[in-house]
Amino acid sequence: MSVPALALRDVTLGYEGRAVLKGVTFTVEQGEFCALLGPNGAGKTTLLRGMLGLLPVLAGRIEYGIDRRTSPPGYVPQRESLDPIFPLTVLEVVLMGTFARLRPLQPAGRRQHRLAAECLALVGLEAIAKQPFWALSGGQKERILIARALAAEPRLLLLDEPTAGVDPGATVAIMDVITRLNRERGLTVVLVSHQLRIVRQVVRSVIWVDGGAALKGSAEELLSPERIAEVFGAVAAGR
Amino acid sequence: MSQLVEILSPGFLLRDALVGSVLVGLVCPLVGVYFVLRRMIFLGVALPQLSAAGIAFSFVGYRLAVGAHEHGNVSERSLAMLGSFAFTLVGLLVLTAFERRGRETVEARIGVTYAIAAALTILFLAVDPHGDAEMVNLLKGDILATTRTSLTLLEGVLGAVVLVLFAFRKEFLLVSFDRDLAVVFGMWAGLWDGLLYLTIGATISLGVMTAGPLVTFGFLVVPPLTARLLTRRMLSFSLVAAALGGAAAFGGFYCAYRMDLPLGPAEVAVASLALLVAGALSGIRRGAARLRAP
Numbered sequence: 001m002s003v004p005a006l007a008l009r010d011v012t013l014g015y016e017g018r019a020v021l022k023g024v025t026f027t028v029e030q031g032e033f034c035a036l037l038g039p040n041g042a043g044k045t046t047l048l049r050g051m052l053g054l055l056p057v058l059a060g061r062i063e064y065g066i067d068r069r070t071s072p073p074g075y076v077p078q079r080e081s082l083d084p085i086f087p088l089t090v091l092e093v094v095l096m097g098t099f100a101r102l103r104p105l106q107p108a109g110r111r112q113h114r115l116a117a118e119c120l121a122l123v124g125l126e127a128i129a130k131q132p133f134w135a136l137s138g139g140q141k142e143r144i145l146i147a148r149a150l151a152a153e154p155r156l157l158l159l160d161e162p163t164a165g166v167d168p169g170a171t172v173a174i175m176d177v178i179t180r181l182n183r184e185r186g187l188t189v190v191l192v193s194h195q196l197r198i199v200r201q202v203v204r205s206v207i208w209v210d211g212g213a214a215l216k217g218s219a220e221e222l223l224s225p226e227r228i229a230e231v232f233g234a235v236a237a238g239r
Numbered sequence: 240m241s242q243l244v245e246i247l248s249p250g251f252l253l254r255d256a257l258v259g260s261v262l263v264g265l266v267c268p269l270v271g272v273y274f275v276l277r278r279m280i281f282l283g284v285a286l287p288q289l290s291a292a293g294i295a296f297s298f299v300g301y302r303l304a305v306g307a308h309e310h311g312n313v314s315e316r317s318l319a320m321l322g323s324f325a326f327t328l329v330g331l332l333v334l335t336a337f338e339r340r341g342r343e344t345v346e347a348r349i350g351v352t353y354a355i356a357a358a359l360t361i362l363f364l365a366v367d368p369h370g371d372a373e374m375v376n377l378l379k380g381d382i383l384a385t386t387r388t389s390l391t392l393l394e395g396v397l398g399a400v401v402l403v404l405f406a407f408r409k410e411f412l413l414v415s416f417d418r419d420l421a422v423v424f425g426m427w428a429g430l431w432d433g434l435l436y437l438t439i440g441a442t443i444s445l446g447v448m449t450a451g452p453l454v455t456f457g458f459l460v461v462p463p464l465t466a467r468l469l470t471r472r473m474l475s476f477s478l479v480a481a482a483l484g485g486a487a488a489f490g491g492f493y494c495a496y497r498m499d500l501p502l503g504p505a506e507v508a509v510a511s512l513a514l515l516v517a518g519a520l521s522g523i524r525r526g527a528a529r530l531r532a533p
Contacts, residue, residue: 052423068425075423086276086416087467087476096417099409100424108409132471152424 003065005030005156005188006051011060013043013050019058019212020046026207026216028190030065030155033182035199035219036192038209044192045078047209048160051190066155072100074149074187076159079141084134090144091129094119097151112151119147123177139170146177156188157181163195171195175202196223242497257492259385259393260506263450264488266397267458268466268480269404270442273435275463277415281349282334283459286443287452288356289330290323294448295363297322302367316389316448323448328440330356335436382450382502389449396445400438404477411435412473450503457507458484465514468521483513 004027014020020043028034036044049055051062052075066073074097097119098112120126123143128136133144142162149157159178163171179202181187190207193199199206199219206222208215215222245251274283297318330352337348385393404411413421414431421428446455466480491506498505 049419052419054419054422072424075420077417077419081419082417083276083278085278085467087471087473088416089472092473096409096413096420099413102409104410105406 002030005065007063009061012058024214031186033189033203034205035203036207042209044209048192074152074154074157076145076149078160088133093133094147097148100152119150123147139166159191161192255390256383256385259449260488260492261485263446265481265485268462268484270439271459271463272477283456285349285352287447287455290327290444290447292356292359293322293326294319295360299363299366323444327443331436400442403438454503461510461514465517468517
């Protein structure tokens with residue numbers, strides 16, 4: 001049996017010592033495509049940030065099936081977290097992904113430029129490499145950020161709401177790229193999303209975050225109409 | 240024209256001042272690029288004032304601890320440099336630490352810092368009755384008094400700043416643009432922030448001592464803002480900002496020399512004129528693009 005890509009053992013995560021999620025235990029297997037779902041404010045992003053090592057683990061432990069120093073995870077943040085004041089072309093944004101494997105004082109050279117171009121081709125946007133990043137549509141920016149994550153040559157890809165605020169056509173294009181990366185390249189994917197309808201068509205497993213806890217199960221089990229009605233009914237009643 | 244030839248001739252009397260001026264004009268915008276990108280522009284007002292307070296404090300501290308000091312010599316400049324650098328760096332670290340943890344607005348903290356620094360500068364000056372005028376010169380940044388020794392120091396430190404900024408530009412870019420990604424990549428974001436702040440502190444301290452708080456703030460902010468309107472790539476943004484700063488410093492020096500104007504304000508005025516022109520051109524370009532759009 002292969003080592004899981006990611007294993008959380010009785011993990012507590014939170015901010016300034018205050019727990020948001022407690023006793024979280026699950027594994028993400030190599031090559032798995034997993035969605036992190038739950039109501040607004042349930043702690044999906046907190047869990048993702050914990051998995052990325054951006055939040056200190058208050059209790060328990062997180063184990064990686066990869067050496068993070070030699071193979072850092074690919075990360076696609078919410079694009080609103082990035083400041084449009086930076087004058088960056090598409091290529092410059094994607095090249096940032098290659099910095100993961102460059103030492104200090106080592107500039108991005110020919111190999112890194114070639115890799116960035118390949119990653120742009122993977123998301124179908126190689127033709128716009130020289131365009132300003134901020135002039136693109138939301139869906140294009142999201143695909144560029146996926147290309148940037150790929151430029152780190154990761155085995156594990158974590159995405160924070162990549163389809164939030166993009167039109168239906170762009171959503172399909174983004175999900176198609178992610179699905180292809182998982183199926184054709186065997187990339188392990190963990191994706192935070194609100195969009196149950198789209199996610200249930202592509203993922204095999206779901207981590208459901210709610211009430212300060214997280215539960216992992218198959219997509220069929222956790223995204224059944226009865227289960228969704230139960231959860232969202234409870235949330236609505238709570239309001 | 241003859242004055243331009245005179246300024247450019249090797250035997251020009253104020254050659255050291257001109258070189259110092261242009262150096263400050265070239266390097267402050269390179270640091271200022273990060274002020275603009277990290278939305279820390281107001282820090283550009285507070286830090287030079289803190290640097291000035293540091294200069295005044297170093298003299299008072301020396302007088303209280305050791306005794307009266309001699310004005311106008313090299314050791315005085317070293318003392319001033321030490322005070323200026325210490326106040327700037329500590330202020331920068333404290334303000335950025337509060338930025339991450341504090342609850343008040345950034346503007347409030349920077350405003351308070353500026354008010355305290357300005358008040359302290361005046362109070363420290365009042366406490367040291369000797370050599371008031373000499374210190375006022377240092378605080379204003381008496382660029383015309385630039386000597387061969389101070390120019391060598393300026394060249395050395397600013398040269399090191401430029402080297403650091405270019406050698407580590409990918410690290411500075413990543414921690415500035417997407418700090419989380421830098422951490423995911425295993426970079427020590429705090430260490431890179433610290434190195435960036437060190438270069439900012441050194442540049443501001445030397446800038447204030449050479450050209451004064453007004454010119455330092457002007458060159459930290461105005462050329463990068465102008466370059467932001469003209470460029471679409473990071474590297475060209477930095478290079479154009481530095482070139483604009485250097486050109487504005489030279490242009491300001493020429494205007495001041497030709498029209499017998501105060502040097503610092505003339506340099507800032509020339510830099511600001513470039514910003515106005517670039518702003519107008521950018522507005523026209525955007526308007527034309529809107530008209531062309533279907």
